[in-house]
Amino acid sequence: MMQDSPLSRWLSPLMAFCLSLVIIVTLAPSAGIQIDRQLDFWLLWLGSMVVLALPICYLEIALARRSKTTALNALSHLTRDADASARWRLVGWMAVTFIAFLAGGILSHLSLLLPQFTQFNVIPSFILAGLAVLAFALSFVSRQILLLMTGIGVILSLILAQVSGTETTPWHWTSIEFKEWGNATVLALVASGLGMGLYWQTSLQHASQSQHASSTVLPIWFAQLLAVVAFGFMSIQHALPMWTWAVAAIMASALLIQLAKEQLAQRQIALPIQWMILIVAVLIWMIPNLQQQFFVLLMLWGLLLCLIYAIFAGWIMKISHLRKSMNFSNELFYNLWRIAVRIVLPLAIIVAMISVIGQLFG
Template sequence: MQDSALARWLSPLMAFCFTFIIVAALASAVGIQIDRQLDFWLLWLATMVILALPICYLEIALAKRTKTTALNALSSLTRDADASQKWRIVGWLAVVFIPFLAGAILSHLGLAASVTLGLGISSQVMFVGLVIIAFALSFVPRQVLLILMMFGVVISFISSLVLAQPTASWHWTPIEFKEWGNATVLALVATGLGMGLYWQNSLQQVQDGRQASKTALPIWIAQFLAVIAFGFYSVQQNIPVLTLAIAGVMAAALLLQLAKEQLQQRQLSAVIQWAVLLIATLIWLIPQVQFEFNILLMLWGLLICLIYSIFAGWIMKISHLRKSMNFSNELFYNLWRIAIRIILPLSIILAMLAIIGQLLS
């Protein structure tokens, strides 16, 4: 009973911590300025409802159907749908993206920590040190990493309340096309959706055949609260970098652990597993490519969500996910299917165009 109760809270806890840390570490780097702009936050709220919530349900429904991790599950999913094996590429894109995201977190927090400490340590040396610690911690049990990560987030949040500076009042600004891209990245990429993390972490919970809502909604609510919690503060001024860096290392370690587990279940050799993890993480050591990698991070994360939405909405058979969803009302399933088939692909494509437009401007 206690194990069941603990498993029920692991995914929401992970969702809250991951979202808070990713936003805190990457928001300014990818051009998502957390400001008290009412129009932007209303836009973000819309993306959380029409984009993030359907993807969250999608991950849990696929977990319920396959009973295995994302990379391993795509083999059976493509066979069941009589689909081309080419669709399995989304699993590989996601599993390589996980250590790439871990490297991004460590790179940005390492740079901030090296400036804050003022010890004359270069950001690259700091980054390598954090990577070594993260890889070592990836062997620690998942529950321990989650507790430590939550501890770092809570300390950062409390410290930010104590050190909070006067902020600008809420205000309206003209809505720009680029804000749709930023809001979509905040709702999908910064929440860790599309990578199969919540799919992977909820496998024990979905065995009982309950409605998907009992698993998906707590995860989505935790993501929502994490962005709201961070939305009132500025990472440059109010959130202590050192405590956030500690939480970031724990998050990176957990990401590496989850990616390694997916590769192991795919029965790849240990050499290939470590090569994927190390290369995707340490690629952030390349100098003077941070801006380009930040753009790649956003586009890559959105592409994964786009492929999943097309595959689930148009390639998989209608009956495949209806039973996994187990909605109490057929209307809810139809609304979800419309979101997955039409709203999500179009919205993500527009967001990717908005990001590319910022790059070219």
């Protein structure tokens, strides 16, 4: 676990901004999240950030405050506290595998972009293999350094993309389509890194020491919000400054692999099994002609994780458990959160999954 430092309190918000932007750019082509500047879509996304992303973010931090350990290790304790079936612990395994799978997706997206910016005609699978080796090696670097390098790469990419002066479509209104709800939900939940236990993992120390969960949750949520605003207003998707973005993507992937390794190690999984899980989840992206299907799987998998956590926290855990962990100043806020987690989130995520599947076959 990372030792206390001046950066530790802001590790999760900074990571939320960097990872959210990297994941958004990775998923944008597959999710249909393009820089079209449709006011109706971005307002729909803003609503989903308030109604969906904020309750899930509170959920993660509340579970961190209660368990005082990382997600994979915590679920055995949480299920016992709730007198729940051990099958609920599978979500922890799904999440830690998803983290490595997401790292592979980021590297796969980068491997498809790099040949367009170089004079070398190299097969993307070979590029992905090289990037994976680099990311695994970098995963042994200090978390602060990885986060700092990711932040530098992201910020330089934003600045250079803006300086390039690529023309963007003016803001305009369009009619709302059903598929836009799925895209907005993916943007609010999956692209924000929720459901994986990442903020649960990196906020453990601060969340345990703070009096209220809001002091940990709100900086993370605002950072996620800022990342999407940056994507929406800047032309990063159309004028990607490749080498600075490559630094951001590789460092973010290394950070994800490091976080997954830490969860597996705390669960006391044998080292060969740890590496087998991580390597397979990353290198499966080398299978040719399946990248588009894998990106759809990535979105559906991420939504499913959020759905399972919402059901577990809203319906399986005892009411008193998370009320004390969140320590809201007003009982009304807790009741609103509980309604969102028990009813709004599951229904909204199921509709979003139907939308994503519909786009796949549409």
